[in-house]
Amino acid sequence: MEKSVNSVFVNNEEVHFEQGQTILSLLKKELGEDSIPTLCDVSNLKPFGSCRVCSVEVGLEEDGPTKVQASCHTPVMQGSHIYTHTEKLNRLRKNIVELVLTDYPKEKFAADNPKQNELKKVALQVGIDMSDVRYLPGANHLDRQIDESHPYMRADLSACINCYRCIRACDEVQGEFVLTMVGRGFENAVTMGMNDSFKESDCVSCGACSQACPTGAITDVFDSKTNDATEVTRTICTYCGVGCNLDVATKEDQIISITAPYDAEVNEGHTCLKGRYAFKFYDHPERLRSPLIRKDGQLTEASWDEAYDYIINKIKLIREDFGPNAIAGISSARCTNEENYLMQKFIRAVVGTNNIDCCARVCHSPTALGMQRAFGTGAATNSVIDIKYTDCMMVIGANPTVAHPVTGAKIKQAAMKGTTLIVIDPREIELAKYADHFLQLRPGTNVALLNMMLYYIVEEGLEDKNFIDNRTEGYDDFIKNIKKLDIDAMESITGVDRNKVRAAAIAYASAPNAMSFHGLGVTEHSQGTFTVQLIADLAMITGNIGR
Ligand code: SF4
Ligand code: SF4
Ligand code: FES
Known part of the structure; x- marks a missing residue:
């Protein structure tokens, strides 16, 4: 058979693979998710290669000599021949699972549902049951507490x-x-x-x-x-x-x-x-299951019809007596987008007032407005997956391992793998332990600290001049003000040693790709919008947009 680039033969059928792909991932794609039994492999963990249940035979020519290899951690080799279900492999897989079952509780195996218990699923897949276990009972771990x-x-x-x-x-x-x-x-x-x-x-x-x-x-x-x-x-x-x-x-x-x-x-x-x-x-038993209307000072259960009539009458009365602007509505980030849309529609079109707000405004409008002013849109310029590709992460006024734990865990993982981490927060949050630069500023001094970072980036000549010339406006005025900053005053306002700020600024500006994260510690301040603009300025002065 003629061999083409990035192609291998699976059970003598030619298939194409992606560079760096493992044999297991290729086989799952070509033969189906459950085509190869596995025990130690999980798709969101690195290949481990310990159980060998996923073994396949790999050779250099059709029906030639082969070597048994664990498919989960072996990269596909161009032009190789992979055999997935030979007699030798079936025996090997059976033996491995049989050995595992010698130290597995019999009653549990009988009760386990193979849809959920992967060991039982694999055992059945390779054709072995507890009754097939041949070894005499010896020492085991079945009495563990x-x-x-x-x-x-x-x-x-x-x-x-x-x-x-x-x-x-x-x-x-x-x-x-x-x-x-x-x-x-x-x-x-x-x-x-x-x-x-x-x-x-x-x-x-x-x-x-x-x-x-x-x-x-x-x-x-x-x-x-x-x-x-x-x-x-x-x-x-x-x-x-x-x-x-x-x-x-x-x-x-x-x-x-x-x-x-x-x-x-x-x-x-x-x-x-x-x-x-x-x-x-x-x-929960305390969850409200019907509307409550206050009658004689007491909240009393009411039917939905009664509640709707009550709301309609009250709104009508207030509107007649005081006009629609005497009424306001507030909705919640707990509601869906559609529910929030309907709420504002109801307040505007039915009640007739623009007095409508949502609790998310307090937290997020500084972000939306700050980014709108900087970029013309309030949307984030990165996605979470970029954590895998960035070289420097700046976390300011956010505590992601607590507030957004899944993203927090990703930031932590990236920091442990060597991505530079800058944490700017008055509290020693969990991420501070993993940070290369921890700037523990006084509460409410984000603006001063970010200005210091901008000052040092300019002083060190670390601006991305190409990005600034082609993608920004008003830079000359901006830079005049940055250069005029009184660093002594900034240092005493923030309470952070200027050398630490300088080092963090250099780390951020010299990283090939830097990313920033901010939270309510930025936005829920009177200067929240300006802080967001400064974070955007940091990204723009270093060209960290669109990378
Ligand atoms: S069988 Fe369960 S408890 Fe034991 S090592 Fe594997 S994952 Fe951990
Ligand atoms: S933190 Fe606890 S629950 Fe989470 S993986 Fe570790 S041991 Fe399991
Ligand atoms: S699944 Fe365990 S070695 Fe591959």
């Missing part, structure tokens, strides 16, 4: 198969490093913190380990992976602006658990404690 100390997490390590998926999820996805493997050989075991109970460890209840575990050895109190949900509905989390996609599992119209889909670009199989576990409010 269950850890139920944690409010959300559970560990029954008698069902652990030492695949490291939980540990890798905690490290690579959440960046919390709570779980580790201790002991050698037969004593090898997953442990929490410094051999603590789950509760005493530093676990932040993100649930990444529970979602990653293929056997339910680590799970959560909702048994998210093994419960008997009858329906799963894809939705979007309403807690914060990250917009995690969630798979909501239901049974008899009740939510029984939530997991994070791996194919969601924004959260890639991860979400936080709130998105994953804080869902009971929807059915």
Whole structure:
């Protein structure tokens, strides 16, 4: 057979691959998601190559000599011949799974649902059942104690198969490093913190380990992976602006658990404690289930018809007596865009006033206005995925690991991998621990600090002159004012050593691609709009737009 560029042969059929693609990802694409059994592989974790269940045979010529290789961490080699289901491979996979099952609780295996328990699914896939296990019972780990100390997490390590998926999820996805493997050989075991109970460890209840575990050895109190949900509905989390996609599992119209889909670009199989576990409010006994009307000073339950009549009468009366401008409406960021649109339409078109506001204005209008003034649009110029590609992240007035945990975890991961991190915040937030530059300014002094950064960028000659000449206007006036700044005064206003600000400014301006993040610590100040404009100025003076 003639070989073309970026092509290989899978079971003697020619297929094309992408440079750097692993054999497993090629086979999943060509032969189907479940074509090759895997145990230690998870799509949002780095390939690990420990279980070898995914092994395939790879040779250099058709039906020639081959080598067995783990497909999950082996890159595809141009022109190679890959065989996926030979007799040798079937035997190897069976043997591996059989060995794993010698130390797995029999009763649990019988009860496990192969749709949710990946070990059972793989066992059935390779054609082995508990009754096929040939080895005599010897020492095992089946009497390990269950850890139920944690409010959300559970560990029954008698069902652990030492695949490291939980540990890798905690490290690579959440960046919390709570779980580790201790002991050698037969004593090898997953442990929490410094051999603590789950509760005493530093676990932040993100649930990444529970979602990653293929056997339910680590799970959560909702048994998210093994419960008997009858329906799963894809939705979007309403807690914060990250917009995690969630798979909501239901049974008899009740939510029984939530997991994070791996194919969601924004959260890639991860979400936080709130998105994953804080869902009971929807059915809380104290939740309002009918309108309340205050009668004789007491809030009293009313029917919807009664409530609508009451609202209509009151609005009519107030409008007749005082005019439509005596009425105002306020809506919420908790509502959908469509609901907010309808609310303003109702207030404007039906009531007849422009007195309509939304709670999001307080938090976000400084961003929208500041960016509108700087760029002509209030929309962000980067997306979260750019965290993977940026060389420098500046976080100002935001605490993402708490307020937007999934994005916060991504920033943390990038910082740990060497991306420069500048944190500007009066509080020593979690990200400050990972920061190369932590500027702990006095509250309310963002404008002064950003002006100092601009001053040092100009002083060091780090402006992007090409970008400034071609893409900005009013630069000469702007720079005159920056050069006139009294740095002594700025230093005493911010309380931050000028050398630290200078170093951070140089790091930001000299990074090939820098990205900035701001939050309510910027916008919920009287100077919020100006601060946003200064953040935009920093991006423009260094040409960090459109990269
Ligand atoms: S729940 Fe999250 S933080 Fe806790 S151990 Fe699991 S992965 Fe780590
Ligand atoms: S607890 Fe689960 S994910 Fe962690 S090593 Fe054991 S089987 Fe693998
Ligand atoms: S899935 Fe490839 S080695 Fe485990």
